[in-house]
Amino acid sequence: MLSKYSIRSLTLLRFPRYRFSQQQQQQKEQQDEWDERTIEAEEANPTLENKEKAFSYFRLFSRIFWWTTSALFGYNLYLNNYKTDPTQELGYQKQINDAAKYCQDQYQAFYDFMTKPAIDKLLPDIPELPFGYEIPKTLVLNISGTLLHMDYVFGVGGEIKRRNGLQRFLEKLPKMYEVVILSDDETMFTQQITQKLDPTRQIFAGAFGRESMVFEKGRYIRDLKYINRPLNRVIVLDSDPERMYQYQDNGIFIKPFDGKQNDEVLKDVLLLLEHLSKPQIKDVRAELRKFGNFDPQVKYLDEVKAREINIKQTMNKGIFGIMNQRKNPQFEQSRRL
Template sequence: MLRQSTSRLSNVYGRRQFGTSSLRLTEQSTATKSSSFKATLPKSDKKPAKADNDKSKFWKPIAIGSGVISGALIGGLFYYGRPFGDIRDEKFATENMMSASYHRSIERFREFRHDMHKPMWDDLLPDPLPEPYGRPYTLVINMDETLVYSTWSREHGWRHAKRPGVDYFLSYMSQFFEIVIFTSQPAMNAKPILDKLDPYQYAMYKLFRDGTRYENGHYIKDLSHLNRDLSKVIIMDSNPQAFSKQPENGIALKPWKGEANDNGLLEYIPFLEAVALTNPSDTRLVLKSFDGKYIPEEWSLREKEMEEAHRQQWLAEQKGKPSQRNLGSLLRGGAADQTEGPPPTYLQQMRKHVRDTFAQEQDQMKKQQELMMKDYEMQMEKMKDMKMTVWELMAQAASGQPIMPPGADGPGQPQGQPQEQGQQQQ
């Protein structure tokens, strides 16, 4: 029995191996047939389109652009190189057509550039005011590092400091000079600063960058466009390059960098005051006599010399006069009256008169300002009372009570009168 079962199992196993081998042979034969088979597409009469040439695609726009640019250059050369129609054409009379057109184009470009760098207007200021509103002299003064010093930081942004004494300088000098603040900053930046710097409008005019001339990277303040007589003009600027067109009219100031104890403006008041009071015919000659010197110190020395000369002249006159004896001198022992010293000079007298008048005007202005502030505070208090009264009236109307005048305690009662007193009068 055991042998029979073993033989049966061996027969079954052999059949299975034969089946798997036959399957493998069948798969290999089908694979070889499929690999030998080639698929073909149906033929057509249309031929495939040829690919575009890459080089033609690359050079075509370059050729078109070059042609457009060349045409524009040639057209612009003939347009801007056309004859001027005046004596300027004489410079190019001996040249051929292309060379003359080229040089005329360059000439037109230079003229255009020159016009763009000129001030926007030929006359930056209107005609001078008539007397007594006008001033005989014009004082042009810079803003940056002369009246104001500006700094910037990431924490605070832009901050502007006002130079010590600038309020007194502008107010006092406005008596003698037509003050013009001239800055190279754009109007949109400088105007808000100047509005706070000069709230009382002591400076009659304010000029900005559009009134300057741009040359070699510098903004130049050309005084010939001010519409003023240059013999009556003085410019004060911390940048000497700014008045390089008219250096004979300029006073170069030391730039102010925010020092708290600076007196740079106030030191020039005696000199400018003397210029206005002595009325020179040409301020340029006066400034020329101070070339290479610090004007406040030099003027102080000259003024002392003039006072000493005046004193010596007075002493000489006193020696030549006979002694005057009167009753007072006899009672004092016969000594002649001796004055303490010479009388003040013309400049000292005028300076004292002007400064006293200015001090009185300033006191009156302060009193008027105090009165205006009191009136303003009273008006504000009244406004507050009116607001409370309106609120009370609205509350009364909302509650259904009859609306009474402000301060009245009952209907039909006069304003501010107690109710009991009203009943007694009835």
């Protein structure tokens, strides 16, 4: 015979909705009780609803104030950058404009600190010289890919290879130029290499790494205004024209050095540099335009050979040939070279 508890259990098993309906009924009763308490609290404190409305109004006002101030700030920032006289423009607010200018100056200072050299002059100012004297022209050299090539050898480490004729090339330069290293390598690496190439410190007037270059468009750019020398007397020897796209007229761009020892590039470049160091050449940029900035030593040597052939042919003609050749404008042009 089944007890009343057994009958109740069978009822719950037979009718599962009965159990859930009881739970829903209990939840509904609890919610009704909570609503009654809330109504009683509101009746006891009538200012609660007013406080909620006031808070919602304050939040709305804060949003309007924030977006209006941001819009005016951005607009005054636009006026400072693109208008010659922002005070005459509609929407100008002095306090907001001053704040925008201050923020812009702070951002620009931080940006310059991160992307530009720490000092404005890499080389000291030119001293006052007696009349008729002048300092030699300035030659800026790049290291990696131009003078040296570094390979990684498994089990050995980094192996540095010098370009053919590098030592003779460097020994000749101080007699003609003020030689400066400005490479896109790290400063520590640049100084170590410079010490190896110039242990007596008689070749290089300064050695600077990538920290002395301008970081722009994801790469390091060589800005010649930091050299502190007249641009008409500055020559840059590099293998990558993108490192100085603003001053390509000052560049001698040669083929990158890949470690092979069979090139004679530095030997040919040295002849061109000897020509550019002459005092009568006042602007190296104009002279380099004659030969082009990409492998200009090739065209220069071709013109030198053509001049030598012309002179030999003239000498073979005798004295009358020389007199006639002097009247030829091509002969006068070859003499100027």
